[in-house]
Amino acid sequence: MIIPDDLLYTESHEWIKSEGDNIRVGITDHAQSELTDVVYVELPKLERQVNAKEPIAVVESVKAASDIYAPVKGTVLETNKALEADPGLINREPYGQGWIFVLKTENPEDLKNLKDASAYKNQIG
Amino acid sequence: MPVQYTSIVEEHQAVRNNVGVFDISHMGQFIIEGGGGRDWLNRMLTNNVEKLSVGMGQYTFLLNERGGIIDDLIVYRIDEQKYLLVVNAARADQDFGWLQNHLKVGHASGSPQDESAVADLPDRKRDACATMLVSRSEDFGAVAVQGPHTMALFHALFGEDIELPARNHIIDVPFETSNVSVARTGYTGEDGIEIFFPANDAVKFWSAVLEQGKTLGTKPCGLGARDTLRLEMCYPLNGSDLSPERNPIEAGLGFFVDVSKPDFVGRDALLKTKEFSPREKLVSFRMKEKGPPPRPHYAVFRNGERIGEVTSGTLSPSLNWGIGMAYVSSAHAKIGAEIDIEIRGQKFPATVEKKPLYRKPAS
Numbered sequence: 001m002i003i004p005d006d007l008l009y010t011e012s013h014e015w016i017k018s019e020g021d022n023i024r025v026g027i028t029d030h031a032q033s034e035l036t037d038v039v040y041v042e043l044p045k046l047e048r049q050v051n052a053k054e055p056i057a058v059v060e061s062v063k064a065a066s067d068i069y070a071p072v073k074g075t076v077l078e079t080n081k082a083l084e085a086d087p088g089l090i091n092r093e094p095y096g097q098g099w100i101f102v103l104k105t106e107n108p109e110d111l112k113n114l115k116d117a118s119a120y121k122n123q124i125g
Numbered sequence: 126m127p128v129q130y131t132s133i134v135e136e137h138q139a140v141r142n143n144v145g146v147f148d149i150s151h152m153g154q155f156i157i158e159g160g161g162g163r164d165w166l167n168r169m170l171t172n173n174v175e176k177l178s179v180g181m182g183q184y185t186f187l188l189n190e191r192g193g194i195i196d197d198l199i200v201y202r203i204d205e206q207k208y209l210l211v212v213n214a215a216r217a218d219q220d221f222g223w224l225q226n227h228l229k230v231g232h233a234s235g236s237p238q239d240e241s242a243v244a245d246l247p248d249r250k251r252d253a254c255a256t257m258l259v260s261r262s263e264d265f266g267a268v269a270v271q272g273p274h275t276m277a278l279f280h281a282l283f284g285e286d287i288e289l290p291a292r293n294h295i296i297d298v299p300f301e302t303s304n305v306s307v308a309r310t311g312y313t314g315e316d317g318i319e320i321f322f323p324a325n326d327a328v329k330f331w332s333a334v335l336e337q338g339k340t341l342g343t344k345p346c347g348l349g350a351r352d353t354l355r356l357e358m359c360y361p362l363n364g365s366d367l368s369p370e371r372n373p374i375e376a377g378l379g380f381f382v383d384v385s386k387p388d389f390v391g392r393d394a395l396l397k398t399k400e401f402s403p404r405e406k407l408v409s410f411r412m413k414e415k416g417p418p419p420r421p422h423y424a425v426f427r428n429g430e431r432i433g434e435v436t437s438g439t440l441s442p443s444l445n446w447g448i449g450m451a452y453v454s455s456a457h458a459k460i461g462a463e464i465d466i467e468i469r470g471q472k473f474p475a476t477v478e479k480k481p482l483y484r485k486p487a488s
Contacts, residue, residue, distance in 0.1 A: 036132040039440040040417045042469070058469065060417055062133040062440050063349050 143342030153217025188391030266327030
């Protein structure tokens with residue numbers, strides 16, 4: 001299971017990449033392998049303001065629909081439209097082309113509440 | 126059986142294109158024996174057991190007095206006066222209790238602990254109308270082999286000289302030092318068999334099937350693929366599409382109910398349903414647009430009015446499209462009817478379609 005060292009993580013299996021004042025968010029390799037066969041992604045609306053741990057997107061596999069949560073408080077800046085045509089990107093490149101949205105964070109300090117790679121690794125055992 | 130071994134889609138495609146193997150050991154098996162067995166089963170089950178010659182099976186229902194479905198199952202006539210019932214795992218205890226309670230006073234009845242009872246019976250002199258009911262669920266393991274390469278795998282396992290049983294038939298076949306039972310049936314819409322063997326041989330048998338099937342593209346398959354495969358064929362799943370609150374007429378499965386039989390549990394209620402026509406019916410539908418797949422319990426609308434609820438739904442791996450089944454008010458249960466499925470507060474259009482939702486491309 002791939003868990004890049006340079007990313008942050010949530011308990012609900014999102015990964016977070018810091019990009020200045022913004023964060024890029026997707027789901028982890030572990031999450032995609034549990035879901036398998038992602039067939040549909042419901043992206044958040046641009047400009048939407050969200051609180052930490054608020055459901056913001058839905059990733060559906062053949063098996064089930066799973067909510068994706070905002071890791072921190074912020075505003076949706078960008079969504080990955082490529083997932084509408086090719087939701088399988090989440091399975092093939094969970095940390096690359098399979099990213100889901102970019103949030104403009106409200107408070108950079110909020111990122112301190114997230115897990116680092118080793119803490120996430122411990123969580124999934 | 127796990128939900129998946131590798132991926133639902135891969136396992137699904139293995140069954141549609143090559144062959145897949147399911148561990149169905151959890152299913153329940155009952156034996157009914159004795160001179161009165163046939164008539165008794167005909168009063169307990171909806172289909173007509175009298176149509177069965179030795180070695181043949183039929184799909185049938187076990188109903189409550191209100192006509193509601195306790196279970197859907199297959200009954201095989203495995204000898205002149207001996208029947209095998211293969212029932213759903215989750216309902217096996219309930220089914221057995223129900224059947225046992227209905228065995229009339231004066232009939233001998235076995236219990237699950239009666240290990241020797243069945244083996245001894247053929248030689249035992251007994252009352253011509255005695256009926257013996259025994260649960261053998263713990264004694265049998267079972268696998269389902271499903272897919273276009275079923276025949277090749279059957280021959281690889283049992284030898285070239287042994288012929289596959291005909292559709293819906295069951296035969297005994299020697300395997301190593303004992304016999305196994307092979308039934309030509311399944312839950313996928315592909316050619317397939319279900320093999321029953323002593324529970325102690327389960328690990329050995331499972332490995333043998335995968336080993337012999339290696340060159341045929343055989344894959345172990347889980348519950349997830351079992352669900353997508355059966356849903357493409359619109360085969361109902363008990364607990365989702367069938368329940369004690371639903372009867373076979375509502376479920377569109379009246380074909381497996383013989384109301385010409387003078388008496389069976391639930392008959393009066395079904396006749397009434399037929400006469401007044403059911404309030405709701407189970408329909409198959411297909412989404413009109415590529416979008417989120419339908420799921421159980423999503424509401425169904427027509428022109429803004431709520432008309433029913435989805436009972437099964439998924440993204441069909443064969444069609445790469447959202448499909449499902451739903452109970453909707455009978456007025457709208459017509460092929461071609463335009464309906465809407467509400468998904469997370471938004472309505473998505475769908476069309477009521479003919480069963481099955483997936484048809485194999487002509488080869």
